[in-house]
Amino acid sequence: MNEGIRIFPDSASTFAPQVDLLFFTLVAFAGALGLFLTGLVIVYAARYRRNAPAARHRARGRSLPFEIAWTSATTIVAAIIFAWGAALFLRDERIPSDALVVNGIAKQWMWKFRHPGGQREINALHVPRGEPVVVRLGSQDVIHSMFVPAFRVKQDVVPGRSTELWFEATKTGKFRLFCAEYCGTEHSKMTGWITVMEPEDYADWLDRQAQAPSMAEEGEALFRALGCSGCHGASSEIRAPELAGIFSRPVATETGTVTADATYIRDSILQPDKHVAAGYRAVMPSFDGLVSEAELQALVAYIRSLSLDEEVPQ
Amino acid sequence: MTDAVTGKAPDTGSYLGEKHGPRAWLLSFDHKRIAWLYLLALTAFFFIGGAMAVMMRLELATAEGDLVSDDTYNRLFSIHGIIMIWFFLVPSIPATLGNFLLPLMIGARDLALPRLNLASWYVFMGGSLFTLFAVLMGGVDTGWTFYTPYSSIYSNSYVSAAAFGVFIVGFSSIMTGINFIVTIHRLRATGLTWFRLPIFVWTMYATALVMVLATPVLAASLILIVAERVLGLGVFDPALGGDPLLFQHLFWFYSHPAVYIMILPGMGVVSEILPCFSRQPLFGYKAVALSSMAIAVFGFLVWGHHMFVSGQSAYAGILFSLFSFLVAVPSAIKVFSWSLTLRRGSIRFPTPMLYALTFLFLFTFGGLAGLFLAALVVDVHLHDTYFVVAHFHYIMVGGMVTAFMGGLHFWWPKITGRMYPEFWGRIAAIATFVGFNFTFFPQYILGYLGMPRRYHSYPEEFSFWHVMSSAGAIILAVSYLMPLVYLGLSLVRGRPAPADPWEATGLEWRTSSPPPQENFDETPTVTGPAYDYINPEPEAQDKGAQHEHGQPERSP
Structure with missing residues (x-):
């Protein structure tokens, strides 16, 4: 597992490329604006340091065109990022009705999953690739949060209500599952693995599990x-x-x-x-x-x- | 333009020399002495909270949880957060620099309600020591956020005592807030209109408003936790018919505005330092002043952005996201204005200026990271990861603590009557910049990789960035210990400070350093705008004048 220096997380769901596109657009925007401002301050600091020979007519200390320009530019950029993030969020809210339903129970400090056929798993979940999967979540005690970084999904699991998290895996392999909401002593041990399999392997895997009532x-x-x-x-x-x-x-x-x-x-x-x-x-x-x-x-x-x-x- | 009143030796006729002994300090109504009481208490809390951060970073230097147990680690980050937020950041600049400077900056003899001011310190000490006592008894492990039903039912640590202490400290915030509001309304010197006020005073005003309006909601939510824990009242626990999300709404209704309590004063300090060392008026004064008020108002409408994945309605999430983006606009206005203040200035780089520029850099990058977290679908991935940890430390530590250090150096001559050693000051400021970025930049990457926060141990693949962060934390710790030593030594060894060592324009510089007990020998009147800096003509300075090709005296 030790891969030395990692910069990018795995990308293994249909959400991941969408989120990453917005994420890296923001990195580019924030980087460009941040470096521009830093550069500006460095240039000013060097050019107008005391005793430096530079033109300094008395500045007026304000410039209405500048202020109007950057206020409206900031508002427009903010509106664009907001709309982009919100549109994706709303689209991802809709759970496909043909999704495979898995039930998940969170408790201090483990994840328990049950497949529709009744198969049980603890701190592990096997899912088929290329099919929408919805995990219906309930908590037995405190608030937990189901987080699969490779899928870019996260959902709090709140006692007293039912919440849902869905994804469609695009790559086979093992991906980490974390509890993201602090839940007590062994919070950092409340982790597991999501195993994505080809649909026929998933069917085989289900058959090989101990049979229980669905x-x-x-x-x-x-x-x-x-x-x-x-x-x-x-x-x-x-x-x-x-x-x-x-x-x-x-x-x-x-x-x-x-x-x-x-x-x-x-x-x-x-x-x-x-x-x-x-x-x-x-x-x-x-x-x-x-x-x-x-x-x-x-x-x-x-x-x-x-x-x-x-x-x-x- | 510089005042002629200079270089009185400290301790003669100053507030420091009036009366000695513990009674004269502990029962003084003088805002300057009360500021010292706060400064000493907050310094102690800062280093206690900092020591816990260092222990956490040492634990996280290895992937396994090997230095301390998981329960201990959970207590460390909880107490680190509780101390740093409520016993350091919220009161930090308002109660120390604000307390000392607010009356001086508006030409008053004291705050409007001196007894309330002293009372606020005793309330603060009572509440904070009570919580500290709970910590010594065995700690609290809920995180500073006290999320229910973990805090109200499941945690078997000293939650009630810790929450009760924070509840008490809230009253101290409210007292300070009321005092500042009354003072700013009633005690401004003749001629000091609202739009002639220094930005520092504007930010104190905005901060005070938020303190008075938001803190009661925190008090209510903490009392409800205690009621559920002690009396079994069903408020947040679903097993008792309560709703755990109700707590999050109440908590963030206070705690998001509290974030602005924790950054606005820092913005105020930087708005004083940058014009002074650029010899330029603050760019866009009115926009900067009003943006503080805009931040204070919009700050009340964004609490739900802490709850995008909590199970709240998707449409609520969208509204909160929209408001969060709107609150970015006034912050951006400030950053642009500060940057342009340097333009065509005549810039010097003493320690306060280095801290102010560090603030500008770190606040900008912390604020830009906020855009990621306000964007709904990106926040789903980043929420509760180290990305969030990096974001708020960039604002709270890189922003507020840096501004506090800058302000402390800037007004140190005024407060103590002594100069600090410039060489060591600059070293500490540069070490802060380097140490801070090494500590917290890797945490942005960790967060994007999916490293959850509040983890005692973590998978091996995150090691590289954690080790870098821990190494940076050591540099950062040293950079904060240095001022403790040289500022402390300067109290006895420092060169006596003149009344206005920086050739600054505020009213506080028109009285001696340190000021007399009555603040001013003569009540000042104000005839011009704030930051009336005059760019010195390069010819008038020294050598190199013959190379000058600018025309500094062209009429405006």
């Missing part, structure tokens, strides 16, 4: 064990919203329309009164404290699977 199957079992099916089931006596086909679709609620994403499902389990579906009474009890962060992810995976038979909205 995330959706585990979620389905929980769905029954917690009694969710008693009301949300098709033949239930109590009227509760049908869950098949709702994932990623708009849901009408008393207070407006929300999208039934992972966060909405999670919130509806823990705080059912927050967004009651229109036309239903708020009779569902809260499951806060009864389900762990990993179980919530399994339930979300199950409810999502109920929508996968149909076409996923684009």
Whole structure:
């Protein structure tokens, strides 16, 4: 691993070249402006040092054209950089709907990942090259942050909410995973490796792992064990919203329309009164404290699977 | 133009010679003596915080965590941050140079509220010693940012005590802020209109406003942490129904404006030094003055740029990014104006000028790095890496501490009545420049490579840049220890200083060095603008005059 002096990080995702282009444009701009100003000060310092023979008519101490010129130039340059950074940021916000969903749990001081088929990994994550992957993140304790420098991605993992980080790897190989948000004693040990494999190697690798129930199957079992099916089931006596086909679709609620994403499902389990579906009474009890962060992810995976038979909205 | 009042021997009729003994100093309402109380306390905190930085850099000289344990390392960077931010940088220039100079610069006998001034020092000492006590008891390991729910629930260090100490120190900031605002409004000398004020006074005013408006929010957020830790009140911990991001919003609502509390006074000092040693009025005086106010106002609208990857809404991120770019504009105006002040000047390079030029260079490169961090998609990669560490040290250390050292040398003759040794001063200033860049430039590269901050150990591939940074830190440490020695010695051995050793124009130079207890024998009046420097005619100087081909006396 010791490669001596490194100046450039690995570049292994579709984001990396976009971020680097802006980064190096900024390096060029900052370098040029910084060196120009430094050069200017050095030239002045040498030319106008005391006793140096140079023309010095009484300066007026201000020049309105200069001041207007640099104020507007600075504003324009700032606006351009802002727009560039913001446009990329917004574009990268949209997660492709066909992305492979991996669930991740952060806790002091390790990363636990589960593939859709139920395969588990600790401080390591195998992903296929050339396919969008979304990591749905939850924390069991404090705030952590999932950071993969080679992909130029980072997302805080916040207890009490579900966050998502996505990427599409472009190169096979092993890339470092760091926790970027300080989380206590062994923060600097909360690291791991992302292994990018060709899709067929990834499929082989998944097959070779210890077989466990898939995330959706585990979620389905929980769905029954917690009694969710008693009301949300098709033949239930109590009227509760049908869950098949709702994932990623708009849901009408008393207070407006929300999208039934992972966060909405999670919130509806823990705080059912927050967004009651229109036309239903708020009779569902809260499951806060009864389900762990990993179980919530399994339930979300199950409810999502109920929508996968149909076409996923684009 | 130079004042005729010169060269009184120190200690006769000066504020230093009035009364002796601890009581006369510890219970004095004289702003000049209170400035000394602050200076001594802040110097001690600066070197305690600095010693922790040196220990961290020694640990980071090797990739493995081998010098201290991980828990110890976490305490080191937490206490380094807490001490340097709250017990050094926030009060640094305002409470020392500001306290000493503000009344002198506006022709007043003292601050408007002398008792409040002394009280602020006692509050500061009470709070800071309380935190120091918590540190000695076992430390605090939350980082200076106290992020919840780590700080409120999970950390088993002395968080409540440390946060409570910082809470108390906040009141001292507010007291100083109120005092400065009242003083600047009420006690300006006859003829000293707002646009005749030195820029240093403008920056003190802007700083004071931010102190008064932002500090209460910090107080609120720290008290909420203590309430959650001690009383189990659910505010930030989701397990208790709280929201961890709420803390980040509250914390940065104070702490981003606090960044401007920590840099505006440095800008003020540099705005005094550059015109003086260039013999030129400050370029674009009004724009520089008003840009301080613009920074103070815009500073309140950018806190969310610390939270681009925290899970806050993408649209909030975009607004905060936009405002962050806008706050770059007034800073750029200042940099251009300082640079052009040198143009057609007659420039000398004593120690304060070397520090001021170092400030200009480091502040420019630190500020430009800020553009990277304000650009959303780039910040996603750089956030919480060493790039951020490098950026804020360029501003806070390269900017503010350098300006503080420059100001300390510039006004040392006025404050002490003694000259410092010029040779050693220049060596220290140059060593600061070299040591600083060796320490912190490699950290920009480390950050881009993906090295996260607050890591006790790190992968081998980052070694090269870490070793360079640690080596630079040693040079930097020496460059800060040197003034401690020669400035200390100059108190007894220094050549007595004349009233105006730099031929500067501010009111503070119109009284003796050191000033009498009442500041001025005669209340001064002001008839002209600030920085009314006159470029000496090259002919009038010395040899070489016959080679002169300029026409310095062409009428303006």
